[in-house]
Amino acid sequence: MSEPSTNAAPHIGVVGGGMAGLTAALRFAQAGCTVTLWERSEKLGGQAVAFPVAGTFLEHFYHHLFQSDHDIIALCEELGIGDELLWLPSNVGYFADGRIWPLNGALDLLRLGFIPFHDRVRVGMVTAYLQRVRNWRRFETVTADAWLRRALGQRAYDRTLGAQLRAKFGSAYDRVAMVWFWGKIWLRTTSRRSPLDEEKLGYPRGSFNVIIDALAEAARAAGADLRSGEGPAQLRPLPDGGWAAEFPSGDIRCDAVVATVPSPVFKRLVPDLPETYAANLGGLEYEAAVVALLQLNQPLSDTYWLNVADPDLPFTGIIEHTNFMPPADYGGKRFVYLSKYLETDHPYFAMSDGELIDAYVPALQKVNPAFQRDWIERSWVFRERAAQPIIPLHYRERMPDHRTGLPNLYLANTTQIYPEDRGTNYSVRLGNRIARLVLDDLGR
Template identity: 40%
Template sequence: NFLLEKYYHHIFTADFEIIRLIEDLGLKEKLIWLESRMGLYYDKKIHPFGTPGELLKFKHLSVLDKLRFGATVLFLKSYNNWKELEKVTATEWMRKYAGEKVCKVIWEPLLIAKFGKNYNRISMAWLWGKIKLRGSSRSKTGQKEKLGYLMGSFGLLIDQLEDEIKKNGGAVKKGEGVVNISPAPGDRIFIRTGNGEYEFDKVISTTAFPLLVRMAPGLPEAYKEKIKRIEYSSTVCVILILKNSFTYNYWENISDNSIPFGGVIEHTNFIWPSAYNNKNILYISNYLYREDELYNCSQEELLEEYSRHLKKMNPNFSKDWIEDYFIFHDEFAQPIVTTNYSQTIPDFKSPMKNLYIANMAQIYPEDRGMNYSVRLGNKIAEIVLRE
């Protein structure tokens, strides 16, 4: 047996907050940095697409397109005025500066894979954040990318945090879904779970905004209407345990919207298979919406549909390769980061006194991720302790 994340995880060399937390918790020796390989599935073929040299060999863009692609990426890596970028959509900006072909081949499929029907509404500030962070993980020559992973899974980090909380007199209640959050006498906060009732001086809610509205019906209607304006896409993440390796790369983006998922991540092309009983582990990433058919179909139907498209990408693939599989759903996986998103983000303090809010929809202009969750946790802790 081995531990594995439900959703693929790695960290970047510039993820200073989570690196510091890993070190503070005594897990530094478990953190390894490895080079990764990236590919792009386009025109019925997987192309290496992780370095400038591989870009030059990519025959589906002209020399001028490649120059415009490279120039815009280099510009965005060094550009810091995201407030200007959030005024325009990513597709508008890329069409103007990178060109129509680059937008169609590279950026538009990525946005569709992440946001589906809302891809044309996404702020350029979101795409800027992705490009800037990814660039920080490369060597100075831009040739090689290094990513970090905790050997034994990032579950070690969670377990160690739990131990530290308990050592410092705290308690961790597992399996207690929160049913209700409401004011209590003396400006305290009352919480009811499926297992009991509690009162606290201060409470921090880290759930998605739609869940907060359900749990705290006593919030003012105007506030609830404001947070309801933040939209989310959902996700279905499939993990396949395979007899054979599916691809050469760690990460492959898919520039073909006839394929119903946006990327495949072969974890064991990043971390060696010997750490997982010599099994090959493939994640299939798919962002979609709660009403979509693939979100609601049976596991067998989903596996059948995905297998058909995996065979397009690798003609040698067969369902017989699959030794086991796991499927996970998250209804509120990715906030829809529209133009001028900064103006829609609610404050950390809710209208209910001593109820604070800190969730991934408030991570901006960076995209949500483990490092920025740690940063957000530090920030909200400082706010609560000051008051």
């Protein structure tokens, strides 16, 4: 094992090489620390990572940015890639009653023919009301299910916002605090200069790998050692307050460790966490996601983001990436994500990729009756266990602290993003915040 640091530069270990871990590694290295980051996967980037396809790169999981994502936009400027962020009009719709209903503004809402007219007005009024609420704390004590059901009435709720809530949280939909739903509405409100403005979404030309690669390059240039394809089996406290990261080849000594991994992984890495801290970690569950990606030889629809409000379809979101970014960037091919959030014991999570695609294909004919299986040129299935923290009531009081109660051991993961919903912007913010906190604790 390496010796305790005797010089002024502490050795910080970072576990996890997603946006949070990479941002933290950059900040530690810039502050003059010795930094080692371990990422279990072969490629850095975590949930935002992209893979090579059609002569470019595309995310495993559909991604875009909002204009209110200030932390990641500022990071891109700092990394010199601000000009690579493209801001393009979004194009949203609902799939219900066998057809696509555009939903890009107030007028579209009034034309949502799958609910009665007065329900459309009610949905509009409730959304407008939520856009104006600043004091989100009042939404910590009521579930989104209860609040929205009361505000909208059962029928409108079931077919619109309730359908979206179920799409995101599956059977956990009635445990999610209203503050989470408010956060989603707030995000879309603050990402427009005025409610009448056209919504624009951001995307890095060439995929989120452009941000990940620039971030990794900057961290390395500042001296960080970023190692992919490896992760410690365990983290063990040392008598002098440091930590041993255990590897088959031997222990690596750190003065402090920051883990950015999901909470169940963190609990396995550090089996002897203080009881109350471990209990807080266990108190928050995640929804998993299974996402199929299809390469088609022609478009499925003309909508980018299609919420599926039809319970007969086996997926709950259809995200046609090439209705957002131009197909010419992908050699003329069309790319469509079929998204479903679920529990890990759901049959779709364990199904083979081929079985899942077979289960999904008939539903595509409902979305576009002309669709034929031979439109699919290639397909992939990606799974993520810790896709979406399920935010319960009174979460502020239960949210795990970054300081774990064990000296020099810190946690910075998506369960500590609140009241906003998780996203790359907030993981960048998390990385910045944890680095400041650790450096303060170390007196630097």
